[in-house]
Amino acid sequence: xxxxxxxxxxxxxxxxxxxxxxxxxxxxxxxxxxxxxxxxxxxxxxxxxxxxxxxxxxxxxxxxxxxxxxxxxxxxxxxxxxxxxxxxxxxxxxxxxxxxxxxxxxxxxxxxxxxxxxxxxxxxxxxxxxxxxxxxxxxxxxxxxxxxxxxxxxxxxxxxxxxxxxxxxxxxxxxxxxxxxxxxxxxxxxxxxxxxxxxxxxxxxxxxxxxxxxxxxxxxxxxxxxxxxxxxxxxxxxxxxxxxxxxxxxxxxxxxxxxxxxxxxxxxxxxxxxxxxxxxxxxxxxxxxxxxxxxxxxxxxxxxxxxxxxxxxxxxxxxxxxxxxxxxxxxxxxxxxxxxxxxxxxxxxxxxxxxxxxxxxxxxxxxxxxxxxxxx
Ligand SMILES: NC(=O)C1=CN([C@@H]2O[C@H](COP(=O)(O)OP(=O)(O)OC[C@H]3O[C@@H](n4cnc5c(N)ncnc54)[C@H](O)[C@@H]3O)[C@@H](O)[C@H]2O)C=CC1
Ligand SMILES: CC(=O)C(=O)O
Ligand SMILES: [Mg+2]
Numbered sequence: 404x405x406x407x408x409x410x411x412x413x414x415x416x417x418x419x420x421x422x423x424x425x426x427x428x429x430x431x432x433x434x435x436x437x438x439x440x441x442x443x444x445x446x447x448x449x450x451x452x453x454x455x456x457x458x459x460x461x462x463x464x465x466x467x468x469x470x471x472x473x474x475x476x477x478x479x480x481x482x483x484x485x486x487x488x489x490x491x492x493x494x495x496x497x498x499x500x501x502x503x504x505x506x507x508x509x510x511x512x513x514x515x516x517x518x519x520x521x522x523x524x525x526x527x528x529x530x531x532x533x534x535x536x537x538x539x540x541x542x543x544x545x546x547x548x549x550x551x552x553x554x555x556x557x558x559x560x561x562x563x564x565x566x567x568x569x570x571x572x573x574x575x576x577x578x579x580x581x582x583x584x585x586x587x588x589x590x591x592x593x594x595x596x597x598x599x600x601x602x603x604x605x606x607x608x609x610x611x612x613x614x615x616x617x618x619x620x621x622x623x624x625x626x627x628x629x630x631x632x633x634x635x636x637x638x639x640x641x642x643x644x645x646x647x648x649x650x651x652x653x654x655x656x657x658x659x660x661x662x663x664x665x666x667x668x669x670x671x672x673x674x675x676x677x678x679x680x681x682x683x684x685x686x687x688x689x690x691x692x693x694x695x696x697x698x699x700x701x702x703x704x705x706x707x708x709x710x711x712x713x714x715x716x717x718x719x720x721x722x723x724x725x726x727x728x729x730x731x732x733x734x735x736x737x738x739x740x741x742x743x744x745x746x747x748x749x750x751x752x753x754x755x756x757x758x759x760x761x762x763x764x765x766x767x768x769x770x771x772x773x774x775x776x777x778x779x
Contacts, residue, residue: 404434404435404472404473404727404728404729404731405434405435405436405437405470405471405472405473406421406429406434406435406436406437406471406472406473406474406475406724406728407436407437407438407461407467407468407470407471407472407473407474407475408420408421408426408436408437408438408439408442408458408467408474408475408476409439409442409464409467409468409474409476409484410439410440410441410442410464411442411476411477411478411706412464412481412484413478413481413703413706414685414686414687414703415685415686415687415703415706415707416477416478416703416706416709417445417446417706417709417710418446418477418478418705418706418709418712418713418716419442419443419446419448419477419709419713420442420474420475420476420477420495420496420720421436421438421475421717421724422443422448422713422714422717423443423448423452423453423455423456423458424456424717425717425720425721425724426438426453426456426457426458427456427457428721428725429724429725429728430456430457430458431457432725432728432729434728435459436453436456436457436458436459437458437459437460437461437466437467437470437471438450438453438458438459438460438461438467439460439461439462439463439464439466439467440460440461440462443713445709446709446710446713447710448713464484464487465487468484468487468488468492469487471492472491472492472493473492473493473495473724473727473728473732474488474492474493474494474495474496475495475496475720475724476494476495476496476497477496477497477706477713477716478496478497478703478706479496479497479498479499479500479503479506480494480496480506480509480510482505482506482509485506485509485510485512485513486509486513488510488513488514488515488517489513489514489515490513490514490515490750491514491515492515492516493515493516493517493518493727493732494510494515494516494517494518495518495520495720495723495724495727496518496519496520497519497520497521497536497673498510498517498519498520498521498747499519499521499673499674499702500519500646500747500748500755500758500761500762501646501647501648501674501675501757501758501761501762502648502649502674502675502676502761504762504765504766507748507753507758507762507766508766510747510748511748511751511752511753511766511768512751514750514751515748515750516732516746516748516749516750517746517747517748517749518727518732518736518742518745518746518747519646519745519746519747519755520532520533520716520720520745521533521645521646522645522646522744522745522747522755523723523741523742523744523745524740524741524744525741526741529581530581530643530645531719531741532716532719532720532723532745533581534581534719535712535715535716535718535719536705536712536715536716537580537581537582537585537670538581538582538585538715539585539704539705539708539711539712539715540582540585540670540704540705541581541582541583541584541585541586541588541589541639541641541670542585542586542588542589543704543705543707543708544582544586544589544639544641544668544670544704545563545574545586545589545590545593545595545637545639546589547666547668547689547699547701547704548563548574548637548639548666548668548699549562549563549593549637551666551690551697551699552572552636552637552664552665552666554664556690556697557664557690557692557697558664558665558666558697559636559662559663559664559665560664561636561664563590563593563594563595563636563637564593564594564595565594570596571594571595571596572595572596572636572637573595573596573598573631573634573635573636573637574586574587574590574595574596574597574598574635574636574637574638574639575598575600575631575632575634575635575637575638575639576590576597576598576599576600576638576639576641577600577623577628577638577639577640577641577642577652577677578600578601578623578640578641578642578643578671578677579599579600579601579603579606579607579610579620579641580601580606580641580642580643582639582641582643582670582671583599583601583639583641584610584613586639586641586670587599587610587614587618590637591614591617591618595637597617597618597619598618598619598620598621598631598635599618599619599620599621600620600621600622600623600627600628600631601620601622601623602622602623604622607620607621607622623652628652628653628657629657629660632653632657632658632660632661633657633660633661633662634662635661635662635665636662636665636666637665637666637668638653638661638665638666638667638668639668639670640652640653640667640668640669640670640671640672640676640677640678640681641670641671642671642677643671643674644757645757646747646755646756646757646758647674647757647760647761648674648675648761649671649672649674649675649676649677650677651676651677651678651679652677652678653667653677653678653679654679655679655680655693655694658678658679658680658693658694658696659694661694661695661696663695663696664695664696664697665696665697666696666697666698666699667680667681667696667697667698667699667700668699668700669681669698669699669700670704672684672700672701672702673702673703676700678698680693680694680696680698681698681700682698682700683700683701683702684698684699684700684701684702685701685702686701686703686706686707689701723735723739723742723745726738726739726742727742733777736773736777737774737777743773743774744773746773746776746777749771749773749776749777750776750779752768752771752776753768753769753770753771754770754771754772754773754776755773756770
Protein backbone atom coordinates (compact mmCIF):
# COMPACT_ATOMS: atom_id res chain seq x y z
CA UNK A 404 0.00 0.00 0.00
CA UNK A 405 1.14 3.57 -0.64
CA UNK A 406 1.17 5.44 2.67
CA UNK A 407 1.36 9.25 2.69
CA UNK A 408 2.49 11.65 5.42
CA UNK A 409 1.76 15.35 4.81
CA UNK A 410 3.34 18.12 6.89
CA UNK A 411 0.96 19.32 9.62
CA UNK A 412 -0.39 22.81 8.95
CA UNK A 413 -2.28 23.72 12.13
CA UNK A 414 -0.92 26.70 14.10
CA UNK A 415 2.43 25.77 15.71
CA UNK A 416 1.83 22.08 15.08
CA UNK A 417 5.21 20.40 14.66
CA UNK A 418 4.16 16.80 15.28
CA UNK A 419 4.27 14.42 12.32
CA UNK A 420 2.16 11.35 11.52
CA UNK A 421 5.07 8.90 11.19
CA UNK A 422 8.58 9.01 12.64
CA UNK A 423 11.43 7.69 10.46
CA UNK A 424 11.43 4.56 12.67
CA UNK A 425 7.72 4.02 11.93
CA UNK A 426 8.36 4.54 8.20
CA UNK A 427 10.98 1.80 8.39
CA UNK A 428 8.35 -0.56 9.87
CA UNK A 429 5.94 0.13 6.99
CA UNK A 430 8.71 -0.33 4.43
CA UNK A 431 9.86 -3.58 6.05
CA UNK A 432 6.29 -4.86 5.62
CA UNK A 433 6.54 -4.17 1.89
CA UNK A 434 4.73 -0.80 1.76
CA UNK A 435 5.78 2.41 0.05
CA UNK A 436 5.83 5.64 2.05
CA UNK A 437 5.76 9.17 0.68
CA UNK A 438 6.55 12.01 3.09
CA UNK A 439 6.11 15.72 2.39
CA UNK A 440 9.39 17.61 2.49
CA UNK A 441 10.26 19.05 5.93
CA UNK A 442 7.31 17.21 7.56
CA UNK A 443 9.43 16.31 10.61
CA UNK A 444 12.27 18.77 10.21
CA UNK A 445 11.27 21.02 13.12
CA UNK A 446 11.60 18.14 15.60
CA UNK A 447 14.83 16.68 14.29
CA UNK A 448 13.47 14.23 11.70
CA UNK A 449 15.12 15.43 8.50
CA UNK A 450 14.18 14.46 4.93
CA UNK A 451 17.45 12.48 4.81
CA UNK A 452 16.39 10.42 7.83
CA UNK A 453 13.07 9.61 6.14
CA UNK A 454 14.93 8.68 2.93
CA UNK A 455 17.28 6.43 4.88
CA UNK A 456 14.20 4.75 6.39
CA UNK A 457 12.99 4.06 2.85
CA UNK A 458 10.55 6.92 2.18
CA UNK A 459 10.26 9.03 -0.93
CA UNK A 460 10.11 12.79 -0.34
CA UNK A 461 7.33 14.78 -2.04
CA UNK A 462 7.71 18.49 -2.59
CA UNK A 463 4.05 19.35 -1.90
CA UNK A 464 1.08 18.18 0.18
CA UNK A 465 -0.92 17.91 -3.06
CA UNK A 466 1.43 15.16 -4.27
CA UNK A 467 0.99 13.23 -1.03
CA UNK A 468 -2.82 13.49 -1.08
CA UNK A 469 -3.00 12.67 -4.79
CA UNK A 470 -0.89 9.50 -4.57
CA UNK A 471 -1.41 7.96 -1.14
CA UNK A 472 -4.04 5.32 -0.38
CA UNK A 473 -3.59 5.74 3.39
CA UNK A 474 -2.93 9.22 4.78
CA UNK A 475 -1.38 9.26 8.26
CA UNK A 476 -1.62 12.59 10.07
CA UNK A 477 -1.84 13.98 13.60
CA UNK A 478 -4.40 16.78 13.71
CA UNK A 479 -7.81 16.97 12.09
CA UNK A 480 -7.55 17.90 8.40
CA UNK A 481 -7.86 21.60 7.73
CA UNK A 482 -10.41 22.67 5.05
CA UNK A 483 -7.91 22.65 2.17
CA UNK A 484 -6.73 19.18 3.22
CA UNK A 485 -10.32 17.88 3.41
CA UNK A 486 -10.84 19.05 -0.14
CA UNK A 487 -7.91 16.91 -1.33
CA UNK A 488 -9.36 13.70 0.17
CA UNK A 489 -11.25 11.32 -2.09
CA UNK A 490 -13.29 8.14 -2.19
CA UNK A 491 -11.11 5.05 -1.87
CA UNK A 492 -8.62 6.87 0.33
CA UNK A 493 -8.28 6.30 4.08
CA UNK A 494 -7.49 9.07 6.55
CA UNK A 495 -5.99 7.97 9.88
CA UNK A 496 -5.67 10.88 12.37
CA UNK A 497 -7.41 12.79 15.21
CA UNK A 498 -10.76 14.15 13.99
CA UNK A 499 -12.81 15.45 17.00
CA UNK A 500 -15.90 15.79 14.79
CA UNK A 501 -18.68 16.38 17.36
CA UNK A 502 -17.85 20.07 17.97
CA UNK A 503 -16.81 20.68 14.32
CA UNK A 504 -19.67 20.86 11.77
CA UNK A 505 -17.46 22.34 9.03
CA UNK A 506 -14.97 19.49 9.07
CA UNK A 507 -17.75 16.91 9.38
CA UNK A 508 -19.49 18.23 6.25
CA UNK A 509 -16.23 18.30 4.31
CA UNK A 510 -15.32 14.73 5.29
CA UNK A 511 -18.80 13.50 4.32
CA UNK A 512 -18.46 15.26 0.97
CA UNK A 513 -14.97 13.80 0.37
CA UNK A 514 -16.21 10.20 0.18
CA UNK A 515 -13.06 9.12 2.05
CA UNK A 516 -12.81 6.56 4.87
CA UNK A 517 -12.01 8.54 8.01
CA UNK A 518 -10.69 6.82 11.13
CA UNK A 519 -10.43 8.94 14.30
CA UNK A 520 -7.58 8.10 16.66
CA UNK A 521 -9.65 9.33 19.61
CA UNK A 522 -12.43 6.75 19.25
CA UNK A 523 -10.32 3.61 18.73
CA UNK A 524 -10.82 1.45 21.84
CA UNK A 525 -9.06 -1.35 23.74
CA UNK A 526 -10.11 -4.38 25.78
CA UNK A 527 -9.96 -2.49 29.06
CA UNK A 528 -12.41 0.24 28.06
CA UNK A 529 -9.60 2.68 27.28
CA UNK A 530 -8.80 4.86 24.28
CA UNK A 531 -5.27 3.70 23.36
CA UNK A 532 -4.63 6.27 20.63
CA UNK A 533 -5.86 9.18 22.72
CA UNK A 534 -4.05 8.06 25.88
CA UNK A 535 -0.48 9.07 24.97
CA UNK A 536 -1.55 12.60 24.03
CA UNK A 537 -3.73 12.79 27.13
CA UNK A 538 -0.67 11.86 29.19
CA UNK A 539 1.23 14.70 27.55
CA UNK A 540 -1.60 17.27 27.78
CA UNK A 541 -2.35 16.32 31.39
CA UNK A 542 1.27 16.86 32.38
CA UNK A 543 1.45 20.11 30.39
CA UNK A 544 -1.76 21.47 31.91
CA UNK A 545 -0.08 22.02 35.26
CA UNK A 546 3.04 23.55 33.67
CA UNK A 547 0.77 25.95 31.75
CA UNK A 548 -1.33 26.66 34.80
CA UNK A 549 1.72 27.40 36.97
CA UNK A 550 3.07 29.74 34.29
CA UNK A 551 -0.14 31.74 33.95
CA UNK A 552 -0.56 31.99 37.72
CA UNK A 553 2.50 34.22 37.69
CA UNK A 554 1.64 37.91 38.04
CA UNK A 555 3.40 38.96 34.83
CA UNK A 556 1.34 36.42 32.89
CA UNK A 557 -2.03 37.63 34.18
CA UNK A 558 -2.40 35.38 37.22
CA UNK A 559 -2.91 35.99 40.91
CA UNK A 560 0.79 35.61 41.73
CA UNK A 561 0.40 32.24 43.44
CA UNK A 562 3.15 29.61 43.61
CA UNK A 563 1.45 26.22 43.39
CA UNK A 564 3.87 24.57 45.80
CA UNK A 565 3.75 27.35 48.36
CA UNK A 566 6.80 27.68 50.64
CA UNK A 567 7.39 26.78 54.29
CA UNK A 568 4.99 29.02 56.20
CA UNK A 569 2.71 29.72 53.22
CA UNK A 570 -0.01 27.30 52.14
CA UNK A 571 0.28 25.73 48.65
CA UNK A 572 -2.03 26.65 45.78
CA UNK A 573 -5.23 24.66 45.27
CA UNK A 574 -5.57 22.63 42.07
CA UNK A 575 -8.96 21.25 41.04
CA UNK A 576 -8.95 18.56 38.35
CA UNK A 577 -12.38 17.82 36.85
CA UNK A 578 -12.31 14.35 35.25
CA UNK A 579 -9.94 11.72 36.66
CA UNK A 580 -9.09 9.81 33.48
CA UNK A 581 -5.76 9.91 31.69
CA UNK A 582 -5.47 13.71 31.46
CA UNK A 583 -6.70 14.15 35.01
CA UNK A 584 -4.38 11.55 36.52
CA UNK A 585 -1.35 13.03 34.79
CA UNK A 586 -2.34 16.55 35.80
CA UNK A 587 -2.70 15.39 39.40
CA UNK A 588 0.73 13.71 39.32
CA UNK A 589 2.40 16.91 38.20
CA UNK A 590 0.47 19.11 40.61
CA UNK A 591 1.29 16.79 43.48
CA UNK A 592 4.94 16.77 42.40
CA UNK A 593 4.98 20.55 42.70
CA UNK A 594 3.55 20.33 46.18
CA UNK A 595 0.08 21.69 45.40
CA UNK A 596 -3.13 20.87 47.26
CA UNK A 597 -4.96 18.65 44.74
CA UNK A 598 -8.62 17.63 44.45
CA UNK A 599 -9.94 15.37 41.66
CA UNK A 600 -13.62 15.19 40.76
CA UNK A 601 -15.06 12.33 38.73
CA UNK A 602 -18.54 10.94 38.35
CA UNK A 603 -17.25 7.36 38.26
CA UNK A 604 -16.94 5.88 41.76
CA UNK A 605 -14.77 2.96 40.58
CA UNK A 606 -12.40 5.50 39.06
CA UNK A 607 -12.30 7.53 42.29
CA UNK A 608 -11.42 4.32 44.15
CA UNK A 609 -8.55 3.65 41.74
CA UNK A 610 -7.30 7.22 42.12
CA UNK A 611 -7.38 6.94 45.89
CA UNK A 612 -5.15 3.85 45.58
CA UNK A 613 -2.84 5.34 42.92
CA UNK A 614 -2.21 8.45 44.99
CA UNK A 615 -2.26 6.68 48.32
CA UNK A 616 -4.61 9.25 49.77
CA UNK A 617 -2.38 12.20 48.82
CA UNK A 618 -5.07 13.77 46.63
CA UNK A 619 -8.67 14.38 47.65
CA UNK A 620 -11.17 12.49 45.52
CA UNK A 621 -14.70 13.88 45.36
CA UNK A 622 -17.78 12.66 43.50
CA UNK A 623 -18.58 15.13 40.71
CA UNK A 624 -21.85 17.01 41.25
CA UNK A 625 -22.91 20.55 40.33
CA UNK A 626 -22.49 21.45 43.98
CA UNK A 627 -18.99 19.96 44.26
CA UNK A 628 -17.84 21.68 41.07
CA UNK A 629 -19.20 25.00 42.32
CA UNK A 630 -17.68 24.64 45.78
CA UNK A 631 -14.18 23.52 44.76
CA UNK A 632 -13.85 25.87 41.77
CA UNK A 633 -14.60 28.90 43.96
CA UNK A 634 -11.60 27.99 46.15
CA UNK A 635 -9.19 26.87 43.40
CA UNK A 636 -6.15 28.67 42.01
CA UNK A 637 -5.98 26.32 39.00
CA UNK A 638 -8.84 24.31 37.49
CA UNK A 639 -8.03 21.66 34.86
CA UNK A 640 -10.95 20.57 32.64
CA UNK A 641 -10.28 16.91 31.80
CA UNK A 642 -13.66 15.26 31.22
CA UNK A 643 -14.58 13.10 28.26
CA UNK A 644 -17.62 11.35 26.93
CA UNK A 645 -15.95 9.51 24.03
CA UNK A 646 -16.62 11.06 20.63
CA UNK A 647 -19.23 13.46 22.05
CA UNK A 648 -19.18 17.20 22.62
CA UNK A 649 -17.83 17.89 26.13
CA UNK A 650 -20.46 18.64 28.79
CA UNK A 651 -20.35 22.24 30.10
CA UNK A 652 -19.52 21.86 33.77
CA UNK A 653 -18.79 25.46 34.85
CA UNK A 654 -21.15 28.22 33.76
CA UNK A 655 -20.39 31.93 33.44
CA UNK A 656 -21.76 32.75 36.86
CA UNK A 657 -19.61 30.09 38.54
CA UNK A 658 -16.56 31.35 36.65
CA UNK A 659 -17.31 34.90 37.81
CA UNK A 660 -17.34 33.58 41.38
CA UNK A 661 -13.79 32.22 41.05
CA UNK A 662 -10.86 34.05 42.63
CA UNK A 663 -9.42 36.90 40.55
CA UNK A 664 -6.26 35.77 38.78
CA UNK A 665 -7.11 32.09 38.99
CA UNK A 666 -6.47 29.98 35.89
CA UNK A 667 -8.69 27.61 33.90
CA UNK A 668 -6.92 25.10 31.64
CA UNK A 669 -9.61 23.50 29.45
CA UNK A 670 -7.91 20.40 28.06
CA UNK A 671 -11.29 19.12 26.84
CA UNK A 672 -11.39 22.02 24.36
CA UNK A 673 -10.69 19.63 21.47
CA UNK A 674 -14.16 18.20 22.14
CA UNK A 675 -15.65 21.71 22.44
CA UNK A 676 -14.52 22.53 25.98
CA UNK A 677 -16.11 21.95 29.40
CA UNK A 678 -16.37 25.56 30.62
CA UNK A 679 -19.06 27.93 29.27
CA UNK A 680 -16.54 30.67 28.52
CA UNK A 681 -14.01 28.43 26.72
CA UNK A 682 -13.08 28.97 23.09
CA UNK A 683 -10.21 27.27 21.31
CA UNK A 684 -6.87 29.10 21.35
CA UNK A 685 -3.49 28.42 19.74
CA UNK A 686 0.08 28.03 20.97
CA UNK A 687 0.76 31.44 19.42
CA UNK A 688 -1.97 33.14 21.44
CA UNK A 689 -2.87 30.65 24.18
CA UNK A 690 -4.80 32.68 26.78
CA UNK A 691 -7.52 35.27 27.24
CA UNK A 692 -9.24 36.63 30.35
CA UNK A 693 -12.95 36.50 31.23
CA UNK A 694 -14.17 37.94 34.56
CA UNK A 695 -10.60 38.10 35.89
CA UNK A 696 -10.04 34.38 35.23
CA UNK A 697 -7.24 33.42 32.82
CA UNK A 698 -8.40 30.87 30.23
CA UNK A 699 -5.87 28.55 28.53
CA UNK A 700 -7.71 26.54 25.84
CA UNK A 701 -5.11 25.25 23.37
CA UNK A 702 -6.70 22.48 21.31
CA UNK A 703 -3.39 20.85 20.36
CA UNK A 704 -1.41 21.12 23.58
CA UNK A 705 0.91 18.15 22.80
CA UNK A 706 2.04 20.06 19.70
CA UNK A 707 3.98 22.26 22.13
CA UNK A 708 6.28 19.35 22.99
CA UNK A 709 6.09 17.91 19.51
CA UNK A 710 9.14 15.68 19.66
CA UNK A 711 8.08 13.78 22.77
CA UNK A 712 4.48 13.71 21.55
CA UNK A 713 5.29 12.40 18.08
CA UNK A 714 7.25 9.49 19.49
CA UNK A 715 4.57 8.72 22.09
CA UNK A 716 1.81 8.91 19.47
CA UNK A 717 3.66 6.66 17.00
CA UNK A 718 4.16 4.00 19.68
CA UNK A 719 0.38 3.74 19.90
CA UNK A 720 -0.73 4.32 16.30
CA UNK A 721 1.82 2.05 14.60
CA UNK A 722 0.23 -1.40 15.23
CA UNK A 723 -3.18 -0.25 13.94
CA UNK A 724 -1.55 1.63 11.05
CA UNK A 725 0.33 -1.49 10.00
CA UNK A 726 -2.89 -3.53 10.17
CA UNK A 727 -4.63 -0.98 7.91
CA UNK A 728 -1.80 -1.20 5.38
CA UNK A 729 -1.20 -4.95 5.60
CA UNK A 730 -4.81 -6.11 5.35
CA UNK A 731 -6.40 -3.13 3.63
CA UNK A 732 -8.57 -0.79 5.74
CA UNK A 733 -11.85 -2.64 5.30
CA UNK A 734 -10.52 -6.07 6.32
CA UNK A 735 -8.43 -4.59 9.14
CA UNK A 736 -11.54 -2.98 10.64
CA UNK A 737 -13.71 -6.05 10.15
CA UNK A 738 -11.06 -8.15 11.92
CA UNK A 739 -10.69 -5.79 14.89
CA UNK A 740 -13.75 -4.30 16.63
CA UNK A 741 -11.52 -1.78 18.44
CA UNK A 742 -10.20 -0.36 15.17
CA UNK A 743 -13.75 -0.46 13.76
CA UNK A 744 -14.77 1.82 16.65
CA UNK A 745 -12.39 4.38 15.16
CA UNK A 746 -14.41 4.65 11.96
CA UNK A 747 -16.32 7.96 12.00
CA UNK A 748 -17.10 8.57 8.31
CA UNK A 749 -17.09 6.18 5.34
CA UNK A 750 -18.08 7.03 1.77
CA UNK A 751 -20.33 9.89 2.89
CA UNK A 752 -21.93 8.01 5.80
CA UNK A 753 -21.42 8.93 9.46
CA UNK A 754 -20.71 5.78 11.46
CA UNK A 755 -20.09 7.15 14.95
CA UNK A 756 -23.22 7.57 17.06
CA UNK A 757 -22.02 10.43 19.28
CA UNK A 758 -21.18 12.51 16.18
CA UNK A 759 -24.66 11.89 14.79
CA UNK A 760 -26.18 12.88 18.16
CA UNK A 761 -24.15 16.12 18.17
CA UNK A 762 -24.56 17.19 14.54
CA UNK A 763 -26.97 14.92 12.64
CA UNK A 764 -30.08 17.07 13.07
CA UNK A 765 -28.21 20.31 12.30
CA UNK A 766 -26.51 18.99 9.16
CA UNK A 767 -29.23 16.55 8.09
CA UNK A 768 -27.53 13.16 8.32
CA UNK A 769 -28.42 9.95 10.14
CA UNK A 770 -26.44 7.14 11.71
CA UNK A 771 -25.14 4.20 9.72
CA UNK A 772 -23.54 1.39 11.75
CA UNK A 773 -19.90 0.98 10.74
CA UNK A 774 -20.25 -2.61 9.48
CA UNK A 775 -23.26 -1.64 7.37
CA UNK A 776 -21.37 1.31 5.86
CA UNK A 777 -18.37 -0.90 5.05
CA UNK A 778 -20.63 -3.47 3.38
CA UNK A 779 -21.52 -0.64 0.94
N1 LIG B 1 -6.33 19.96 24.25
C1 LIG B 1 -5.52 18.97 23.90
O1 LIG B 1 -4.46 19.20 23.32
C2 LIG B 1 -5.84 17.57 24.27
C3 LIG B 1 -7.08 17.27 24.71
N2 LIG B 1 -7.41 16.02 25.14
C4 LIG B 1 -8.79 15.86 25.62
O2 LIG B 1 -8.85 15.75 27.04
C5 LIG B 1 -10.10 15.17 27.40
C6 LIG B 1 -9.91 14.07 28.45
O3 LIG B 1 -9.27 12.95 27.84
P1 LIG B 1 -8.87 11.64 28.67
O4 LIG B 1 -8.36 11.99 29.99
O5 LIG B 1 -8.01 10.83 27.77
O6 LIG B 1 -10.27 10.91 28.82
P2 LIG B 1 -10.62 9.71 29.80
O7 LIG B 1 -11.77 8.99 29.17
O8 LIG B 1 -9.41 8.96 30.19
O9 LIG B 1 -11.14 10.46 31.10
C7 LIG B 1 -12.30 11.24 31.15
C8 LIG B 1 -12.87 11.18 32.55
O10 LIG B 1 -13.92 12.16 32.64
C9 LIG B 1 -14.86 11.64 33.54
N3 LIG B 1 -16.09 12.40 33.43
C10 LIG B 1 -17.03 12.39 32.46
N4 LIG B 1 -18.01 13.24 32.75
C11 LIG B 1 -17.68 13.83 33.94
C12 LIG B 1 -18.29 14.81 34.79
N5 LIG B 1 -19.46 15.34 34.48
N6 LIG B 1 -17.64 15.17 35.93
C13 LIG B 1 -16.46 14.63 36.24
N7 LIG B 1 -15.84 13.68 35.49
C14 LIG B 1 -16.46 13.30 34.37
C15 LIG B 1 -14.95 10.17 33.16
O11 LIG B 1 -15.53 9.39 34.18
C16 LIG B 1 -13.47 9.82 32.92
O12 LIG B 1 -12.84 9.33 34.11
C17 LIG B 1 -10.71 14.68 26.07
O13 LIG B 1 -11.63 15.63 25.58
C18 LIG B 1 -9.51 14.62 25.15
O14 LIG B 1 -9.87 14.68 23.79
C19 LIG B 1 -6.50 15.00 25.14
C20 LIG B 1 -5.23 15.23 24.67
C21 LIG B 1 -4.81 16.53 24.16
C1 LIG C 1 -5.75 14.70 21.21
C2 LIG C 1 -5.44 15.96 20.56
O1 LIG C 1 -6.33 16.71 20.26
C3 LIG C 1 -4.08 16.31 20.28
O2 LIG C 1 -3.17 15.55 20.62
O3 LIG C 1 -3.84 17.37 19.67
MG1 LIG D 1 -14.19 36.44 39.81
